Amino acid sequence: MLRFPNPGSTINNFVAVYRAAINQLRGCEVTLDNLLAATVRANLATSSGHSGHEAIARSTRPDRSKDPLYNQLKMYAELFRALGWFHPTDRRALINRFTLLGEQVAAAGPHYSSLLGECVLGIAHPSHTLTIKGDYNLRPFSAILQTMLQCDGALSRDEMIVGPLSVSSDRTHKDIFNVASRINELRRHPDELYAAMADLVHVRGVKKTTFENYTRWPIAVMRDLGWARKDKLPYRDSNKTFQVHRLTDVGEAIAYRVSKSADLRADQVDTLPTQYKSALALTTHYSMLSRSGFDISHVQNSLSEISETYLKALERLEIDPEQPLLFSPFQSMTTTDIADAFNQATPVQSVSRTNSLDTSIKAGSGTGVGRGPRNHLFVAPNFVDRVPSESKAHDKDLSEELQKLRRTEGSVQAATAAFLEAHSKDNQMAFYPLVSSMFRIIGFQCDYSRAGVNYQRWDAWIITKGTAIPIEIKSPTEEQFLSTKAVRQALENKIVLLSRGGLVTKAGVSTLIVGYKIPNERSEMSTLIDDIFSTYEISIGVIDLRVLATLAIKAVCEEITIDSNQLIRLRGFLDG
Amino acid sequence: MADIVPHKDIAKHSGTARNYREQATHLEFEGLDAPVTVVLRSGERGTGTCLGCYDAPCMWIELSSAVLPKTLMAFPRDPDPRVCPTRAITWNSAQQIVDVSPDLCIGCGLCAARCPYGAISITSDGTAHVVSDDPDSLAVEPHSMDEFGGHPIPTRTGAIGQPNSSPLADLPTTITNLEDSARTVLVRNLLTQCGLPCLTRRRGDQNVRMDGVFAVDENRVGVVETEFGTSVLESPRSLLEAVAVLHGRYDLAVYAVEPLSVVLHLPNNRSEYFQVIQDIDYVLGIRCRSVTVGALAALMWRFTTLSTLPAGLFSTQPGSTDLLVGIRETVAPGFPDVEPYPASYRPVK
Numbered sequence: 028m029l030r031f032p033n034p035g036s037t038i039n040n041f042v043a044v045y046r047a048a049i050n051q052l053r054g055c056e057v058t059l060d061n062l063l064a065a066t067v068r069a070n071l072a073t074s075s076g077h078s079g080h081e082a083i084a085r086s087t088r089p090d091r092s093k094d095p096l097y098n099q100l101k102m103y104a105e106l107f108r109a110l111g112w113f114h115p116t117d118r119r120a121l122i123n124r125f126t127l128l129g130e131q132v133a134a135a136g137p138h139y140s141s142l143l144g145e146c147v148l149g150i151a152h153p154s155h156t157l158t159i160k161g162d163y164n165l166r167p168f169s170a171i172l173q174t175m176l177q178c179d180g181a182l183s184r185d186e187m188i189v190g191p192l193s194v195s196s197d198r199t200h201k202d203i204f205n206v207a208s209r210i211n212e213l214r215r216h217p218d219e220l221y222a223a224m225a226d227l228v229h230v231r232g233v234k235k236t237t238f239e240n241y242t243r244w245p246i247a248v249m250r251d252l253g254w255a256r257k258d259k260l261p262y263r264d265s266n267k268t269f270q271v272h273r274l275t276d277v278g279e280a281i282a283y284r285v286s287k288s289a290d291l292r293a294d295q296v297d298t299l300p301t302q303y304k305s306a307l308a309l310t311t312h313y314s315m316l317s318r319s320g321f322d323i324s325h326v327q328n329s330l331s332e333i334s335e336t337y338l339k340a341l342e343r344l345e346i347d348p349e350q351p352l353l354f355s356p357f358q359s360m361t362t363t364d365i366a367d368a369f370n371q372a373t374p375v376q377s378v379s380r381t382n383s384l385d386t387s388i389k390a391g392s393g394t395g396v397g398r399g400p401r402n403h404l405f406v407a408p409n410f411v412d413r414v415p416s417e418s419k420a421h422d423k424d425l426s427e428e429l430q431k432l433r434r435t436e437g438s439v440q441a442a443t444a445a446f447l448e449a450h451s452k453d454n455q456m457a458f459y460p461l462v463s464s465m466f467r468i469i470g471f472q473c474d475y476s477r478a479g480v481n482y483q484r485w486d487a488w489i490i491t492k493g494t495a496i497p498i499e500i501k502s503p504t505e506e507q508f509l510s511t512k513a514v515r516q517a518l519e520n521k522i523v524l525l526s527r528g529g530l531v532t533k534a535g536v537s538t539l540i541v542g543y544k545i546p547n548e549r550s551e552m553s554t555l556i557d558d559i560f561s562t563y564e565i566s567i568g569v570i571d572l573r574v575l576a577t578l579a580i581k582a583v584c585e586e587i588t589i590d591s592n593q594l595i596r597l598r599g600f601l602d603g
Numbered sequence: 604m605a606d607i608v609p610h611k612d613i614a615k616h617s618g619t620a621r622n623y624r625e626q627a628t629h630l631e632f633e634g635l636d637a638p639v640t641v642v643l644r645s646g647e648r649g650t651g652t653c654l655g656c657y658d659a660p661c662m663w664i665e666l667s668s669a670v671l672p673k674t675l676m677a678f679p680r681d682p683d684p685r686v687c688p689t690r691a692i693t694w695n696s697a698q699q700i701v702d703v704s705p706d707l708c709i710g711c712g713l714c715a716a717r718c719p720y721g722a723i724s725i726t727s728d729g730t731a732h733v734v735s736d737d738p739d740s741l742a743v744e745p746h747s748m749d750e751f752g753g754h755p756i757p758t759r760t761g762a763i764g765q766p767n768s769s770p771l772a773d774l775p776t777t778i779t780n781l782e783d784s785a786r787t788v789l790v791r792n793l794l795t796q797c798g799l800p801c802l803t804r805r806r807g808d809q810n811v812r813m814d815g816v817f818a819v820d821e822n823r824v825g826v827v828e829t830e831f832g833t834s835v836l837e838s839p840r841s842l843l844e845a846v847a848v849l850h851g852r853y854d855l856a857v858y859a860v861e862p863l864s865v866v867l868h869l870p871n872n873r874s875e876y877f878q879v880i881q882d883i884d885y886v887l888g889i890r891c892r893s894v895t896v897g898a899l900a901a902l903m904w905r906f907t908t909l910s911t912l913p914a915g916l917f918s919t920q921p922g923s924t925d926l927l928v929g930i931r932e933t934v935a936p937g938f939p940d941v942e943p944y945p946a947s948y949r950p951v952k
Contacts, residue, residue: 037784037806043682070677071805127605135610137663137684138694250782253690309604320696321608329604369605484875511812515840519879522843526882555812555844558851563843563887 028193028231029152029167030160032102033243038251042132042139044071044103045112049125049133056116057123062100072096106244108157110146111357114365115156127369128357131316142319144252148285149315149355151292156362164196166290169353170203171245172254172274172282177207178214180279181258181271184246186210188238189223192245198290216264246272254278289346291354299340301367306336308356308368315355404553404599406568408578413470413588425464426583429576433584443576450572451503451543458502462541463487465579470588475500485520488530489539491591495530497521501542509542509569514555516540517567537566537597545571545600556599568597577603611696618751620655620699621742623720627651630721632761632906635768638734639721641741641757649739651721655699660754661714661723662692662701664792669800669818674853678816680802681784686713686792688785692731700735709777710770712763713792716903719754725763729770759906766901771943774897775867778831790829790865791815793899798910799825813845817863819912824849825861831896838864839879839891846889857889861912864893868946872924881920892917897947898926907935925949 035041047069048062055061066072091097104123107113112129116122128146132139151166152159170191175182182190190210196202213219228235249255249272258273274282296304313323313330323330341348357365432442453461459475466473466489475487485497497520501513521538524530546552556567582588589601629642630651641651663684671678686692691707692714703714703723710729726732745751764770770777778786787803794801794817803815817825826849828841842862849855870876880891894917902909909916913933917926927948930938942948 035805035807037681037683039681039683040805067677069682070679071682072679127607130607134607134613136613138610138612313608316608320611322611323608326604326606326608511844515837515844518843519840522886523879523882525886554851555847558847559844562847562850562857 028188028227028233028238028241029163029165030241031167031244032105033240034099034102034106038143038248040071041103041106042143043069045107045129046133047071049129053125055124057113057125059097059100059104059121062104063096066100066103072099105157109150109154109358110143111149111156111355112146113156114357114362126357126365128312128355131321135319135321138320140252142316142321143248144254144281145315145319146355146358147248147252148281148353149358151355151359153293154359155293156358162195164198164292165194166197166292166353167192168245168248169285169290170194170197170206171249172278173197173203173286174207174210175255175272175274176279176282176286177204178210179260181255181260181273182210183220183260183269183271184239184242185220185224186213186271187242187245189213189220189227192242193227198292214260214263216262217267217269220269249278252277254281284351285353288351288353291344291346291352291359293359295344296354296360296364299343301364302336303340303343304360304364305368306333307340307354308360308365309333310337311352311354312356312369314352404556405602406593406597406599407602408574409590409593410581410587411590413582413586416467416470416472418467419464421460422464422467425461425579426468429468429580429583433580439577439580439584442580443573446576447543447572453502454504455500455502458504459486459500462498462500462575465575468579469575469582471591471594473498484523485538487541489594490530491595493531494536494595495524495532496536496539496595497524497530497532498539498541501540503543506542508544508546509540509552509571510546511551511555513540513542513569514552514559514567518559518563518565521565534564535566536595537568539597540567540569541571541575542569543572545569549600553599560598566596566598568594568599568601570597570601574601574603612694618657619745620657621652621737622654622745623741624743627720627755627757630757630759632715632724632759632763634762635725635727635764637724638738639715639724641721643741647741649741650734650737651718651723652737652739652742653700653718653722653733653735654720654742655701656719656754659694659701660686660717660719662686662694664717664795666802668795669802669816671802671816671818671824672853672855672859674855675816675824675849678802679805679808679811681787681791681805683784683788685788686717688713688781688789688792698735701733703731703733705730709781710773711789711793711900712770712904713789713796715763716759716796716906719757721757725770727769729773762906763904766897766904766939766941766943771897771900771904773944774900774947775944778867778896786829786831787814790827790896790899793896793903794827794865794909796903797899798908799912801825801827803827812848813841816849819861819910823859823861823912824855825863825912827863827865829865831867835864835866835868835870836874836876836879838866838893839876839883842891843883843887843889857887862889862891863917864891865899866893866895867897868944869893869895869919869924869926869948869950871946871950872921872952874950877919877921877924884920890914890918893919894926895947897943898930901941901943901947902930902935902938905935905938907938909934 044066048065051065052061113123114126116124135142147168152163174191190206194206213223255272255278256275258271259268260271261268313326317323432445436442436445463473463475472490486500487498489496499513499517499520517538517540524532623643625643625645627641628644631640639651640648642648664686689707689709691704693702695702708730710725712725714731715723715725722734723731784806791801791803799817801815801817804811813826814829815827819825826845828838830838846860849860850857884890915929916933945951
């Protein structure tokens with residue numbers, strides 16, 4: 028499948044990043060760090076929960092491949108190049124310069140949509156200015172629009188993936204017809220498309236979510252340009268419907284224009300003599316601008332002078348002059364041909380201006396990489412002898428289950444893994460009692476709130492040392508991975524308990540979150556836990572099922588448990 | 604031939620394509636379907652007409668008007684400067700006027716409220732109507748560019764329409780059908796037009812833990828969370844998170860932050876929403892305010908300014924959940940008790 032990077036979801040921001048860059052760096056060669064600095068200065072960059080220079084500081088890493096902001100700007104740069112707004116310099120692939128076409132985008136101000144649409148249609152592979160993986164002979168947006176026309180005016184995201192974005196060539200009408208025919212067949216039943224996607228995933232060795240990510244930018248473009256809107260379609264042989272992106276009137280008009288246009292590609296233009304290429308480049312460039320609402324009156328005389336050469340070029344290409352042309356010179360011709368046609372000088376300034384990154388902002392320069400040092404939020408349990416607490420009916424069965432797991436699996440680690448797997452599909456009705464039972468096994472008085480008791484806003488509570496610890500529980504069916512949503516709810520639980528009473532608690536006592544798994548990227552949760560503590564002096568502790576199971580197994584097998592003084596003040600992730 | 608050519612719709616200079624004979628000092632709004640009366644400095648009166656502003660306040664909003672504390676100047680705002688949430692208003696370069704697409708217009712009245720020349724009113728069909736034929740011959744050829752001293756800031760009286768008239772009454776349906784970005788633009792611009800210059804986060808930016816911030820005064824910043832679905836109870840929690848982030852990452856004092864929920868409907872009194880707000884106030888000393896889109900729009904339709912965000916405005920607690928009481932006590936005595944739609948001023952009983 029043709030891959031589109033996804034630096035962000037709105038075209039407004041996308042264009043704003045380019046505009047910020049060109050306004051600050053006009054005339055320069057542009058590295059990714061220059062682009063990054065320009066984006067930050069324009070308040071368009073965030074990372075690790077921060078903005079501005081703090082975002083850069085927290086993003087920057089010695090290994091740039093792990094630098095989220097840098098990678099995001101890399102994606103922007105790739106798309107700018109695809110759109111003809113950046114051209115590569117001769118020196119290195121990651122150094123670019125602004126193009127005349129990009130200048131026009133900036134000059135359009137808020138009226139950039141039409142020109143953006145032309146540039147989007149102008150993306151075509153192969154291209155002299157952008158190398159991509161895969162052997163594609165494809166003008167992707169043209170392929171998508173024309174396929175939509177033949178598929179009831181609409182395509183779903185998955186249909187785009189298996190259809191026009193996975194076809195190796197769209198050079199002929201038959202190519203499009205074949206794609207559309209296949210899509211229409213797949214609409215018989217949901218299983219058909221499902222199988223087609225599964226096949227693609229298997230063949231390419233790429234996850235489905237990755238394919239989906241590759242469509243985000245093109246879908247956002249079509250949405251924000253007003254070419255498509257969301258709709259639903261029924262399957263032919265099923266009661267189910269599926270979400271599609273349907274052409275609007277504007278999108279349909281664009282699609283029809285595209286279908287009737289002569290689609291001129293780089294390999295055809297390469298065969299032309301230089302003067303023909305120049306005439307073609309100039310005429311099509313300014314025609315594109317004219318269609319996009321620019322006033323080309325003062326270049327009209329110059330264009331008239333080359334019109335004869337332009338017509339000869341079309342004749343050589345066997346294109347009817349009356350037929351609309353689908354061609355964007357800055358996106359299809361070599362940089363040398365462009366420079367010849369537009370008599371352009373190369374930039375004189377390189378990257379030494381103050382627009383470079385402040386070199387004092389390095390990884391670990393005080394604010395820390397990523398979310399900053401977070402070690403204080405990963406807390407190993409302090410173990411003490413277990414004092415059995417009051418048990419309930421289910422506790423004995425659970426204790427025996429845990430003991431058996433420990434015996435059969437051979438280690439605590441293996442036993443907890445098996446326990447996790449066994450409870451991976453628990454809903455609230457199963458998970459809440461399970462959690463409270465496990466706390467009792469560990470040695471704490473614990474119970475869970477019953478449905479319908481609205482004043483008990485917390486899902487469970489522990490009573491220890493005469494004080495209540497509210498617990499927010501997220502079952503695996505609610506959330507596989509805990510998130511900031513649970514943090515907010517845990518905070519609210521504590522506030523409500525302090526305000527309304529019902530159970531005795533104190534301000535310094537923690538509020539807990541128990542869930543199936545903690546997220547792989549824990550930074551947002553941990554930063555928020557720190558923010559909440561620094562602001563409200565409320566401690567939020569997080570225990571996932573693996574750690575809880577570890578504690579419970581140790582309790583039944585080794586008669587040890589977590590120190591209640593630690594639990595009552597837990598802040599961060601209990602790390603068993 | 605590397606010529607950069609201008610876009611036809613870009614302002615070549617500041618100013619307007621036409622001018623009134625004298626500066627506009629006052630605009631009188633007579634409700635739906637009635638053209639706006641403009642009063643000039645000389646006392647001359649007539650129907651307002653489009654003067655073809657090159658920087659069209661009816662189309663573009665100045666985001667830099669939100670003056671935030673230094674630590675928040677890097678707030679990663681949505682750079683979209685459009686006024687109209689649905690992009691219904693466009694520049695007609697051939698005639699040097701603005702056009703409104705009735706198919707796209709939702710009749711929110713933002714353009715009408717922002718036009719400094721009284722050219723736009725709202726019809727009972729729920730769309731904006733632009734007068735451009737200068738029926739009372741108030742317009743003359745433009746002054747020279749050097750003489751343009753900026754758009755006037757006329758006083759405004761009357762109302763764009765009754766609060767319960769069609770466009771505002773239909774807001775719940777309208778908003779439900781809007782794209783998320785359009786809703787955000789609507790809320791941002793309503794707050795800004797009511798005197799609380801607002802910046803909203805960029806769509807999809809999960810690093811920014813709040814929907815938006817707005818300037819209250821030199822000592823206070825507002826943070827806004829919008830919740831148009833059924834999860835209104837999420838809003839106070841989100842506000843607490845936002846306050847914590849502003850304190851923890853932007854060094855703002857907690858007391859300097861004014862949290863505001865913008866919702867579609869006020870939840871009913873039995874909902875935990877108001878109780879949780881009270882709990883937060885009791886335990887943390889943070890007063891979370893609430894306002895509906897309908898109430899904001901109704902306030903804007905009567906040109907009410909909220910710029911000091913006085914205590915008591917949009918504040919609720921169990922047993923006292925009527926927004927109109929606070930509105931009348933603080934910013935608009937005598938504000939009519941006409942709800943745009945049920946639960947826009949007070950919970951439904």
